[in-house]
Amino acid sequence: MTAALLEVSGLSVHLRAREVLSEIDLSFAQGEMTVVIGPNGAGKTTLMRALAGLVAPARGVVRLQGQNVRAMERMARGRALAYLPQNGSIAWPLPVRDVVALGRLPHGASPGSLDDRGREAVAAAIAAVGLRGLEDRPATQLSGGERARALLARALATEAPILIADEPVAALDPRHQLLILDVLRTRARDGLVVAVMHDLALAARFAHRMVLLHGHRVAAAGPPQEVLTAAHLAAAFGIEATVAYREGGLEVAIRRALQL
Amino acid sequence: MATGITSRARWLGPALIGLVVVLAIASLAIGPARLPPWLAAKALVFDEGSASVIVREIRLPRTLLALLIGGTLGLSGAALQGLLRNPLADVTVFGAPQAAALGAVLTLYFGWAGALSLALPAAAILGALLSIALVVWVAGRDAGTVVLVLAGLAIGSLAGAATSLAISLSPNPFAVTEIVFWLLGSLEDRSMVHVALAAPFLIAAMAALLMVRTGLQALSLGEEAAESLGVDVQRVRLMTVGASAVGVGAAVAVAGAIGFIGLVAPHLVRPLVGHDPARALIPAGLAGAALLLAADCAVRLIPSAAEVKIGVLTALLGIPVFLWIIARRRAEIADAPA
């Protein structure tokens, strides 16, 4: 196993005096795409925010290349790690190109002052999420899925080695889910990607590794076939599911909700 | 990738600067003794006898104040809108001019300081700071329009009532017209002493507001995304609130409450800069200066017994714009979570 680029040790997070994450130990290695799953309220978003250094842990630490992520210089952290919030919004009718260009802020550039490298990164990110042709469209005139892709393009345009994406494909149609997950998996090659997802079948197909959060703790972590077991899914989600290998891939089929 | 927006932005700055210069010269030329614009400009630089006295001592102070106050108010409106992600944010809507006026009135009428001492702007800045900080705090992270406007209305009304009360209870005899001065604002009969009193604060406020540019840009994506892009959101918030308070406080101390410039100016320029909160800042400042200069020329041209108060004019202009923005955001406001 390669050295951990991002590492969580003994992490507990309290929000309004409530323990939302408890004793989390995880490490994310270079070149891997990790998918985090778990029921609503399990603490997935809180974990993503902690990875991005946006919440103060009650205990424990998140280390980025050995450095405490909360103690890093802000701009340097912004260049090293891009964070895509769940349900992001765009306040003004900015053209899509300018929204994506905001990803260059940690490089000291802004939508009005991109260098050639920044312009390339912005164009590549727009192409990667399939928004070519909509560059001049005001962001407030996009559909929900188009907006989600524009915001993902913003995170991609930063060209940070680490990408933390909270439900990047939840609003997308099936084709764009596949395309975007492919982009994320490719992106993981040069760094790492941590993405929250609810679609277990898709997660099984694209993840190198998975983390199951349940009851504010890590219920399982490892390769998809170890995490996506019928027993884990029943305990964490209260669902009956069948998991099988077919044509070399893991296939998850959800049967019904269990009576709890 | 030259877009329509960037090419438009290229002429916007020079065009606004040109407009401000023309209006400044008009402001030097207009008055009871009407001077041709070229003579007004010449009398400012060269000695032209009585024309120079009029231009330099009577008209220059109010021209400078209109320029600086209008610029500061335009900038602070644009910055507060960027901070709160809401086009209705403005010191006027937050009740800050009334709160600043209360600070000034208390200082002045209870004899704590003279009309031309530093204590006056200091008290006005304190009043403004309390009101803006209170509204920003009440509004919280994602400032809904309803919350902003209601909190501002409450603070403005409270400060206005307290000002009236202070004047009624004041040990010194004061006329109702004094209340009108503080609550409506005017640039009539200002001297270079007023300019010297307010200018350092106004210039400092503008400089500070220009320093949060990138922060405001990043805030288009919300606070968490902005933080992740390397922005210190707390610092942006403190700077914007503090600088806006310093600006409006100093403005009120020398000119009374002049409202709505910070609402109207950004609204006019925003579409021309692709709605980017950072690129809107300087144009909003220039547009604010142009608006206040134009209003100050207009009050001198409207035939009336006593000069029309400039605050009346900016309110007459600003409130329809305010209603227009609300009407356009009606659907969103109705859907706002309670």
Ligand SMILES: Nc1ncnc2c1ncn2[C@@H]1O[C@H](COP(=O)(O)OP(=O)(O)OP(=O)(O)O)[C@@H](O)[C@H]1O
């Ligand atoms: N600001 C907050 N203050 C207090 N509690 C919070 C706050 N934000 C989230 N929580 C609580 O923390 C827990 C974890 O929330 P989190 O947003 O991390 O869940 P999640 O796993 O991302 O859920 P979802 O699948 O619905 O996005 C929940 O119980 C939630 O109610």
Ligand SMILES: [Mg+2]
């Ligand atoms: Mg979540």
